[in-house]
Amino acid sequence: MEFVNRHITARLRVINYKKDSAISDDMSNNKIISIPYVKGLSDNIDRFFKHFNLDVVYSVPKKLDCIIKRGKDKLTNAQQTGVVYQINCLDCDSCYIGQIRRHLSTRTNEYQSNVKKQDSMHSVVSKHRINNNHEFDWNNVKILHRETHNRKREVAEMFFIKRDNNTINLQVDTEI
Numbered sequence: 001m002e003f004v005n006r007h008i009t010a011r012l013r014v015i016n017y018k019k020d021s022a023i024s025d026d027m028s029n030n031k032i033i034s035i036p037y038v039k040g041l042s043d044n045i046d047r048f049f050k051h052f053n054l055d056v057v058y059s060v061p062k063k064l065d066c067i068i069k070r071g072k073d074k075l076t077n078a079q080q081t082g083v084v085y086q087i088n089c090l091d092c093d094s095c096y097i098g099q100i101r102r103h104l105s106t107r108t109n110e111y112q113s114n115v116k117k118q119d120s121m122h123s124v125v126s127k128h129r130i131n132n133n134h135e136f137d138w139n140n141v142k143i144l145h146r147e148t149h150n151r152k153r154e155v156a157e158m159f160f161i162k163r164d165n166n167t168i169n170l171q172v173d174t175e176i
Contacts, residue, residue, distance in 0.1 A: 032056075033049070033054055033056055034058070035059070036060070042058055078105035078108070079105065083143045083144075083145065083147075083153075084146075084156045085097070085144060086141070086144055086160070087141050088137045088142070089134050089136055089137070090135045091132070091135060092134060094128065095167055096168050096169060097160045097167050099156070099157040101150065101153075104141060111125050114126040124170060125168070
């Protein structure tokens with residue numbers, strides 16, 4: 001008998017709690033928003049939102065990493081690794097699309113070094129530069145895609161080469 005009474009009492013508590021909370025919900029037409037607390041600013045925000053029938057609940061970050069920013073600086077394009085990139089020709093609409101696992105600046109420096117050697121026909125960039133007397137925009141190398149996995153990066157490079165009609169790429173290796 002005690003078992004039955006205990007369950008009936010527990011069920012009545014649940015029913016009464018739901019009924020009380022439903023009444024209190026109907027009494028308040030205000031919507032509730034939660035924002036981080038900022039000393040000196042939060043009081044003004046609270047007053048502002050009251051005009052729109054919004055109640056503000058302030059939260060405090062629970063973890064220290066939410067308060068402290070990461071110590072790392074964002075990498076520049078030249079420092080990026082594992083990228084598909086595009087170098088535009090300054091004198092025509094052509095561009096070169098390539099991919100590299102190493103730092104992008106390493107590869108662009110290699111291109112510039114090859115271009116400085118007038119007899120160098122080492123790459124299509126050098127050939128385009130020497131044959132057409134054109135310059136490339138070394139300062140604005142565009143990163144098209146980031147991928148650490150080598151094969152996926154090669155496929156992405158093929159995709160970008162096929163997509164662009166103005167590339168100077170040889171396109172002998174763009175078939176999958």
